[in-house]
Amino acid sequence: MTGSTKPPRIVWLRRDLRLADQPAFCAAAEQGPVIPVYVLDDQRAGDRRLGGASRWWLHGSLEALDKRLRDAGSRLVLRRGDSVEQLVSLAREAGASGIDAIRHYEHWWREAEEQLASQLELHLHDGNYLAPPGTATTGSGQPFKIYTPFARALMPLLPLRDPLPEPKLRAPSRWPQSDRLADWHLLPTKPDWAAGFREAWVPGEDEAQERLEHFVSHAKDYANARNMPSVDGSSRLSPRLHWGELSPTQVWHALEGEHGAGADTFRGEIVWRDYAQNVILQSPRYPEESYRDGFARFPWRDPAKDKAAAADLRAWQRGRTGYPIVDAGMRQLWTTGWMHNRVRMIAASFLIKHLLIDWRHGERWFWDTLVDADYANNGVNWQWVSGSGVDSSMFTRIMAPLSQSDKFDAGDYIREWVPELAALSDASIHDPDDEERPKAYPERRIGHREARERALAAYRKVRA
Structure with missing residues (x-):
């Protein structure tokens, strides 16, 4: 104009x-x-x-x-x-x-x-959430702390409005001075670690709309496919929503006419974004400290003071834990800036409950390595896994990586991200024994039974 x-x-x-x-x-x-x-x-x-x-x-x-x-x-x-x-x-x-x-x-x-x-x-x-905070409150007008009643109160009110059309913009008589984007040096150079990012993603509103259309056409399969990391069954809209290339209102309206478990499950996950923001408004520094006071007594292994804990943390970050499903997820994260949601839960549970390392170390690693690193979502999700949050899974729910792997991956996901195991059979790839394990692949940092017993003993100190 x-x-x-x-x-x-x-x-x-x-x-x-x-x-x-x-x-x-x-x-x-x-x-x-x-x-x-x-x-x-x-x-x-x-x-x-x-x-x-x-x-x-x-x-x-x-x-x-x-x-x-x-x-x-x-x-x-x-x-x-x-x-x-x-x-x-x-x-x-x-x-x-x-x-x-x-x-x-x-x-x-x-x-x-x-x-x-x-x-x-x-x-x-x-404009960044389905509804302004305070839209859904308890009968006494207080904000909800738990997701299920929050969602139950908000869902019937949605959608609050229709998406707005793209406006016609008039230019000013004179444009002010602007920096050059290249001068901000946002992209890595030496080393250039973003090759996998470029292969996996094209940021921008146009591509976000294309991905939304693709997802809606497959939404009926979402309830089951979302848990299978080797298939393109998740929406992959999380960075698009985080950066606001899409609004949740646009997503909600795109799902109009879509019924069944798949669309309903995804609607619940969009509402979870609103819930996470609701939590942050009540506790502005929620991602910085455990919500439940008892976790201040938890005997975390401190990587700053314990060399073995520091080595365990590095192994987790680099996908070298000896648990194939965990390592596949962490390598996918490092390579592409994103990790499948089911595997995020497995990897987070492993750091917290198998390695006994404070969830905040994991939250910070995700903050640096995720393209969808969201202050509210990241913090709420980590505290959900750790059991320390306002609405969370019990700490005693300790995911078994081997059974999770066998249940949700036929082996293809591990083969893609842990190529040193690619030649193993479907039966062996989730839990290779010493004879089958290639020399290039590490031994387990800790056995599952030992880790479970250690974690439950540590948790008893929180409950004391």
């Missing part, structure tokens, strides 16, 4: 990198010319700055969004530094009448929004 003499509106982008069903873009476009801006803020999040995998995805998603904007006669402005300082400076430079943004709920973003609103006209919109 041609430039306008009206004062522009700034759209502050974070994890909402799309044009369709983007309430901030729609609101700003109604007011005047639009200046879309993304600020790379490594300061405000502190030790929650973006991990390596997230930075890789961000580069691709920003690149794709800028292309879509330019096709629409607009462009993406990039700035780096403290978000509030950069946005205040940009607003003055551009003579902007105000800022529109989608509301975020991580504690560092809430603080930034409060500070920005004290200096500029800031309009916050809901």
Whole structure:
């Protein structure tokens, strides 16, 4: 669109990198010319700055969004530094009448929004979740702590609205200065560890829509196929939703007319995203400490003080535990930035209950290595597995990796990600004995029975 003499509106982008069903873009476009801006803020999040995998995805998603904007006669402005300082400076430079943004709920973003609103006209919109927090409450008006009653209360209210169309954007009379994306050095160089990422993913809104259409066409099979790591049975929409290339409202509407266990199961998982955010609002630093007080007494093995624990943690991170299903998952994560959800649970349970290493070490590793690393989802899921969360599995539910592997994988998943075992038979690949195990594949870090007994003994100290 041609430039306008009206004062522009700034759209502050974070994890909402799309044009369709983007309430901030729609609101700003109604007011005047639009200046879309993304600020790379490594300061405000502190030790929650973006991990390596997230930075890789961000580069691709920003690149794709800028292309879509330019096709629409607009462009993406990039700035780096403290978000509030950069946005205040940009607003003055551009003579902007105000800022529109989608509301975020991580504690560092809430603080930034409060500070920005004290200096500029800031309009916050809901758009990253199915419903604004507080939509579903208990009979006394309190937020839910447990998922099942939360979902039971929210589901009948959905959908709250229809997806918004992509707005027509007017350009400002003068574009402000922008950083070059390449100068942010978000991509790895030496070593370039992202070859598997590039093979597995193409970030961006267009590809997100294609994946959504593919998933909906197979949604009827989801309830069963989602647990099989060797088949393309999961949605693989998690990074698309995390980065806001898709909105959950778009996903919900795409499933209209889809009935049966598959679609219903996936709807429940979209509601889980809202639930996780509900937990974070009640406990803003939930991913930093165990919710249940008793876990402060848990005798975790500390990798900072115990060399054997440090070696176990490294073996888990690199997929060298001696348990094929765990190692396959951890290698898939390292190679592609993503891991199948069933295997995530197995791998998380193994770190916590077989190796007795604090769940926070696993949460931090996932934060750095997942392309869908989400503060709320990651923290809530790890505490669910550990038994330390507000709504969680019992610690005494100790997953047996060998039986999980035999139940959910015919062997193909292990063959793909642990190639040194590829020649083994289906019967042997889940649990190779000493004679069958290739020399290149490690022995088990600990036996399952020994690990189970040790974990239950440790848990008794929590209950004492």
